[in-house]
Each structure stands twice: as C-alpha cells, then as structure tokens.
Amino acid sequence: MLREPAVAGRFYPADPAVLRSDLNSYLSPAQPVEAAIGCIAPHAGYIYSGAVAGAVFARMEIPSRCIVLCPNHTGRGHPLSLMKEGGWRTPLGDVPLDSDLASRLLDSFPALVEDSAAHRYEHAIEVELPFLQTRRPDLTFVPVAIGTGRLFLLEELGQAIARAVQTCKDTVLIVASSDMNHYEDDATTRMKDRKAIDKILALDPSGLYDTVINENVSMCGFGPAVAMLTAAKVLGASRAELVQYATSGDVSGDRDMVVGYAGIVVS
DSSP, rough: OOOOOOTTTBBBBBSSSHHHHHHHHHHSSSOBBOOOOOEEEEOHHHHHHHHHHHHHHHHOOSSSEEEEEEEEEESOOOSEEOOOSEEEEEEEEEEEEEEEEHHHHHHHOOOOOSSSTTSOOOOTTTTTTHHHHHOOOOOEEEEEEEEOOHHHHHHHHHHHHHHHHOOOOSSSEEEEOOOOEEOOOOHHHHHHHHHHHHHHHOOHHHHHHHHHHHHOOTTTHHHHHHHHHHHHHHOOOOOOEEEEEEEEEHHHHHOOSSEEEEEEEEE
C-alpha cells in the first residue's frame, strides 16, 4: 500500500524543487547536532511553523528508523492506528514503512490496530516527513495516529513503544507531532503554552496531561507528547530542551487569534 500525499500544495509545496529550497532554508543554519530519544515538532503549514520544525529537526541526529506519533484530526479509523506495510509518498519520493518495527509495536500493545483509514487524510505526520527525508534519505518509519485522550492508554502506548524500541539493535527516534494552544490571543496562548512546555521540560507526562486538561490548553497532540515522554523516560531520558517557540502571529501579524508552535528535543 502506498499512501499518496493528502496536503501537498496546501500545507507545503508540491513542487519538489520549491519544497527542497524551503526545507533547506528552514534547516539552516545548522544547529549543534545531538543524539536524541524523542522530540515534539509542529505540523501546521510551513509558512507558519516551518521554521520551528526545521530548528528541531536540525538539532538532532536523525536515525534511519523513526516512530512518528500524531493526533487524529479527521476522526477516521481506529483510535490507536498504525500502518505496517507499504510506504508514504511525498514530493521528494517514497518513504518505506518499517514493517519489522511496526510488528514489534503490535506485539507489544494489542490495543494498537493496523488501519490505514486513520492516516489517509491526516496531515500531522505527512508534514514532518519531508524534514525527516531531507535529513535522512534512507529513512523508514512507523506512523501511529492517536484518537484517544485517556491517560492510561497513552501511558501504556508509551511503555509499549519503549519495549519495542528496546528490542531493536538500531537507534529509533520517537517523533510526537503537535501544535500547541489554538485560536486564542497571542498573550493567552504564550501563557498557556509555557505551562505545558514546563511540564515537557520536566519530563512529566502525567503533569503535561493534567495541565492540558485543567488549564484548557488546546494542544492537539498532547496524546502523542504524553506517549513519547512516557517512552523516553523508560528509555533513559534525562533532559529536554526547548529549541524554538513561535506563534502564527509572528508570521501573520494577527495577535488576536493565534496557534502556538514548540520544537522540543528529548535526550
């Protein structure tokens, strides 16, 4: 099965030459590169969040194997869905799925279901792939769409990811695709986002969950972030770094209704 692009030409350029040029601008200047266990990267249109995404992907060594977690914006498919066979096409070429790693995940967490419907029109992984491809042309990956907000399932998913990664001899990067607070004024968004970011930097997945719920932070990918942080802690993470933060207002000039974007590396 080959998943065709759903948002090329809308969230990012469909023309390969234009896309490469944009990606190179977002990934430059090069950051000091470090090994990482996981990260959080935004998934809005590149004009708004490309600089933040580029900063976080430039900051890390990108291994050849990745697990990319995203929220399920469309509501399609199973609430815990991965794809195991085939690949994903972008304007830069096809990215193979890591069937071996996907099988390890399915074995580790039976609540996960092999289901392509959740991924067909979902943008939140697709927009990360060109960055990963550019940094690592031999990339293989496992896409996981998360449509549940139940803490115990998110924590169990994170623990299962850690178990699957521990069985691999290769390094695996865990990417959580998420924007931050949505559609409030810039000052409110920055205040709410700071509370959530502080929990991420403290490597506190349950604290992040409580903050998002209790402070009404409309962070669409809090589920992927909680799962990634849970896995990272099991895998020995000791620090998190906020590489870059911005809001859509920094580009649009509209400070009345913005979306926040955070790029965070966990190592």
